Amino acid sequence: MRYCVVGALIGLIGLSPALAQNGDRKGHDKMGKIVPEDLIPSAPVLSVDEALKTFTIEKGFVIEPVAAEPLVDKPVALTFDPSGRMWVCEMRGYMPDIDGKLESRATGRIAILEDTNGDGKVDKRTTFLDKIVLPRAISLVPGGILYGDQNNLYFVARDGDKPKGKALVVDDKFAPGGNVEHKTNGLMTGIDNWLYNAKSNARFKFIPGENKVIKESTAFRGQWGISRDNFGRLFHNSNSTLLIGDRVLPNLLNGNKSAKMKAKTTERIGSNAVFPGRVTPGLNRAYISSHNGYSSNTIDPKTFKLTNATGACGPVIYRGNNLPASVNGNGFVCESSAQLIKMIGIEDENGTLKGSHPLEKRDFLTSTDERFRPVNMYNSPDGSLYILDMYHGIIQHKTYMTTYLRGQTLSRGLEGPGYGHGRIYRIRSSSKPLAKVEDLAKVSDIELIKKLDSPIGAVRDLAQKELIDRNADPKPIVAALATGAAADLTNIHLLWTLEGLGALRAKHLVGALTSKNEELISSALYAALSLTDSELIKLESLVAAVRATAMTAPYIARILAATPSPVAQEMLVALLKKHHGVSLVREAAIS
CATH class of the missing domain: 1.25.40 (Serine Threonine Protein Phosphatase 5, Tetratricopeptide repeat)
Structure with a gap:
């Protein structure tokens, strides 16, 4: 096996203030390539049929497409309406190029996706709203929708599937400060009828007829993606922590605004070990390795695979009836930088949440396609699980991208195309039919x-x-x-x-x-x-x-x-x- 160590060119890049990347750390000047070049597969854009062949999924389960381009483009969040249709946030502006120069353009959209013939696949798309800057959260409310963009929370009245009037800002501090990876997202309805978010310490409730929201403080939770169990406890995570669960129902300890609470209200659930299905050279800090003289290893020096999560996001607690009863209540987590979905067993021992890895040293779903970027997961009205795949070459934001990762990205052509791809997959049982989705609005x-x-x-x-x-x-x-x-x-x-x-x-x-x-x-x-x-x-x-x-x-x-x-x-x-x-x-x- 041949190691292609970054030579004089990368050395010069690392020393040049003009060319160094935002994510480069002081003292991290050794960024030699870690994975033998002959082990790294190419990363072409694959069709959906080709992408399906790259998946390895646990026995007894099936992964199949629900929607794909051109019907959807860079999906990052969704909600279901009473008719079972998906309302999808398309973050088309996320890193459309290696430098993210066009990110601030209003290219985002909210689309309604529906299956009109009952075959389980989307065949109709309606663009409800466009020209949005990095949309990231959506909730349907009486008379309209709430959605969050890069900065604000908006209410948009609607007439059927069309917006009615202009978007009204109902919270101008919805997603303050930070970059796109570290801004409020979610708007998930809790069992208590409040809307909860990740990367936020605020919850919301819409006031019908007044077209405004009540905003209250809540515990700060997570980074990207939020879910809940049947009881109503919230689950979230961070990029390096696969799953975190609340020990009690939200806001049980938030009634006294003048008291500073110190009780441990969350539990890390299970370890952060992951088992990718391919070598993982395209990680931001894969260069941290004994091969480069560091005291630790981001990827296993023998298998060249990521060992612990670094791009965890989009957790969901499975609450359906299509997958086996043994996985009901389990957590499923996206690892977008390692092209996999993790399954975590969850047990409640006298009010304390415990986690396990039922599959031991393998993961529930892996892909060898480097462009597979699962970023969120949802329970579906048909009883299955849905995966939102941005299907994008670049997953690391420019704020944190290192010189090492830039080189990896360019070497395999992952910087493009900037637009035009995205998939929504369904995970279902291989032996049980899906539930019929009823139109609850009728x-x-x-x-x-x-x-x-x-x-x-x-x-x-x-x-x-x-x-x-x-x-x-x-x-x-x-x-x-x-x-x-x-x-x-x-x-x-x-x-x-x-x-x-x-x-x-x-x-x-x-x-x-x-x-x-x-x-x-x-x-x-x-x-x-x-x-x-x-x-x-x-x-x-x-x-x-x-x-x-x-x-x-x-x-x-x-x-x-x-x-x-x-x-x-x-x-x-x-x-x-x-x-x-x-x-x-x-x-x-x-x-």
Whole structure:
């Protein structure tokens, strides 16, 4: 094998202030190539059919295209509407050339993608909005959409699939400062009906009829991509940490703005080890190697593959019914610089999240195509998982690009084409059919309530949101709760739907607070924070009967602290004496 060490030319580049790259570190003047040149494959632009041949996926699963160019171009984020159509943010301006000179041009778009004949593939595209600078987040709201660009959060009214009027800035500090890799993204609806983001400490709620948002502080989370589990806990990550999970429901400890909380509220879930399907010379700091005299190795000096994540993004917690039950609740994470998807097992041990790597020393999906750039993943209404692939040669932003990576990029022609490619893939079971996607916009409120019992998380979420957006009559929802026949997970959605409609009352929480399911109990206690003082007092005897466990105790503390009565305060004191060593309980009590 022949090592092609960067010689005089790269040495001169490293010494020249005019030619050095923004990502070059002081003292990192040894940037010799690490991977033997004869092991590095070429990186031509592949058709979708050709790209499919480069994938290796775990047995029992299938990867197939849902949409590709020219129907989609550099997809980075999406949301589903009640009809099951995708609304996709296309960040066409991201690094269109090696120097990112044209990045600030308003080339981004929001497109509606739909499957009109039911064959599982997109056959119709409607450009809803264009001339956007680096769009990165989208949420459908009554009467229009919210979307985030490089700086602001906007509301755009709509008439069907067409915008109506000009975009209104509803938050001019949505994505402040930083570069494109480090700006707010997400707008994911939480179980509590708030919109949450990565790379942000703000959450939002849209006010129908007023065309504005409420903005509140929340814990700072992640970098790119955000997801949640069935309970409602949020999951996120950073480029070098595959998966991070919140230990409690969002904002449980954010009620007291004057208190600085110190409790550990997140857990790193599993290790950051990755197992690419190809050599990985195209990493920003692959030059950090014993071959170049460094004390550590970014890539394995024997296999020449990345060993730990450096481009992790777009996590999702699988909540569908198409993939095997054994992976339900698992995390899936994109590693865009190493062309792979990681699967992480997640377990809750007495309120503490633990991670495992069920596939051990291999990854769920790998590709040998260097242009495969998975950047986000979503649960689909058909029960499968969707992957957004920018399909772009350059994934590292100019702010951090090193001289080494620039050379790697140019050597394989990865600097172009700047536009015109992008794919959305589906991961499904090889042995189970996909669920039929129903148009929830056309069903009755009663049918929507039934959908809250769907085994598909994306369907439950859409049904909950649609009921709230319609301002549905709460009586049938209350009736569904009153039967006591609904599953625990369904009851969580029923309660939060009532909360979103402003119709939740103490009497609606009786069944949940007397159940044996700790997630349902905890969710009910948290939802109760939206009640008036007089309604909270009605819950005293029920709360007193709830067993305080590692999971429920913080929620009990928070609700007792919020209840304005001597009885509640006495119960809180007793709880704190028993759990004085648990920081989550102490801090929930002063939230």
